[in-house]
Amino acid sequence: MRRLHHILAAAATAFVLVGPAAAQELRVGLSSEPSSADPHFHNLTPNIQLRWHVFESLLDQDKNQQPIPRLAESYRAVDATTWEFKLRRGVKFSDGTELTARDVIFSYCRIPKVENSPSSFIVNTRAVATMTAPDPYTIVMTTTAPHPLLPIETANIAIISAKAAGAPENLAFNRAGCAGVDAWPKTEDFNSLKLAIGTGPYRYTQFTRGDRIVVERNDAYWGPKPAWSKVTFRPITQAAARVAALLAGDVDFIENPPIQDLPRIRANPQFATVQALSSRIIYLHFNYLTETPPPGVTDTGGKNPFRDRRVREAFSLALDRDAIVARIMGGVAVAAAEMLPSPLPGTNADAKPARPDLDRAKRLLAEAGFPNGFSITLATPNDRYINDGQIAQAVAQMLTRIGIKTQVEAMTASTFFARRNRAEFGFWLAGWGADTGEMSNPLRALISTPDRNRGMGTTNPGGYSNAAVDAKVVEALTMVDDAKRNALLAEASRMSMADFGLLPLHFEVSVWAFRKGLTYEAQMNQYTRAELVRPAP
16 A cells, blocks of 8 residues: 555545435335444444445445545545544534534544444454544544554444534543543434434434334535435335335335346336445354354264364365355356455455365265264344345255255344354354455454454454464554555465355345436445435436
């Protein structure tokens, strides 16, 4: 990464809507329901994409996940461990309060104080050692070691109003929380909309779980006004019902239409679709925590089979990833060999998805002491990822062919994530979107040894640990030189995949469908953002 980054303010218009700001309503059908209106509560795509309508960050990302200005009109590396951000002047929260450096400091301090977060944003703040404000429109962050990913990580931290939260005037940053804060904002106060005050193009007017989320145009918005005066998000988690709502005219725009319905939608001249390869990996993960069998694993003679690399390799060899892509995903996916698609930074261009080899898989199981296999339960959400329940059923059938008697336990995403984070599963299917668009993100979250203080292994509840991989990741995170950093990340990825720390299945290809008269700029990060839905020219 160049030692000096300076983004011109003129580039800031890259993300905003163009076209007439007419009084129109856009109705959006969501495939997954956000768990909260609190922008710091849950590091999960449904929550993140929703918060961007109301809460902004210092930087944003373009459609290929490259950084662009947002609340910071420019930034630069002062030296290897110091970064300066210049805030955009004249930005106001929806209650009329002006944005200043105080709000940024308070927002960063709150991250480690969020109670009961299922997946914390602390992974994006832990590198910050100090934060000061030389003036109300300048933020200076320092890190204890070179941390070239700090700018892109700012795109994941929503800026909330310090004044609305009752923060003191003089805030002193501490990575464990600002000094002098008597009471930290509660998630419930965001869900009730009491503290749902942001600088974004919209403001919340309704947040009703299980029904709808409504945002209306923020008249105090600093940028060009969005085209839609009102946007109604309706969680329609049942795929067929979501398509039916679009075809019936009940919604204008939907995410994740079922693969099997795409030909019908595309054949109808009143509707259109757009798609893009995503950075989201669908993967299988193991519980390594105990020497005894983890939950849902039986007939192993009292051992945890997943601690044996041969068992994990056998599972991988049982999987026909191309068949899943062709038959379950209708070709709208890409078989995966690692956790991020090439050529994104830190990937291995020569990595190839493993081919099924049932005979070798059975031999490996026998060598590991399980000649007759064993029994497992595969846990999965059935309303979060594209065809997630069907993928799990296909995986179960494939594992059964090598003697692993597999049952599927499918559940809603909210139940799944809560139970997974309590380590209630021995084996599960999940997905991960790399919000920085480079390999350190999945390596840190999914593979690194869990260490909350360092923001490592934040979504590794199974406890996979590989000291050699950890060392590569830590070294990469201090490497300013792009080429050297990416080489370290690629090696860490190669090592973790050779150890079968988790099993990649495929990368999702995201699809959106909408009524004629609209266009959408598809995002690699899979986000559905109403500001990017435009009236067709």
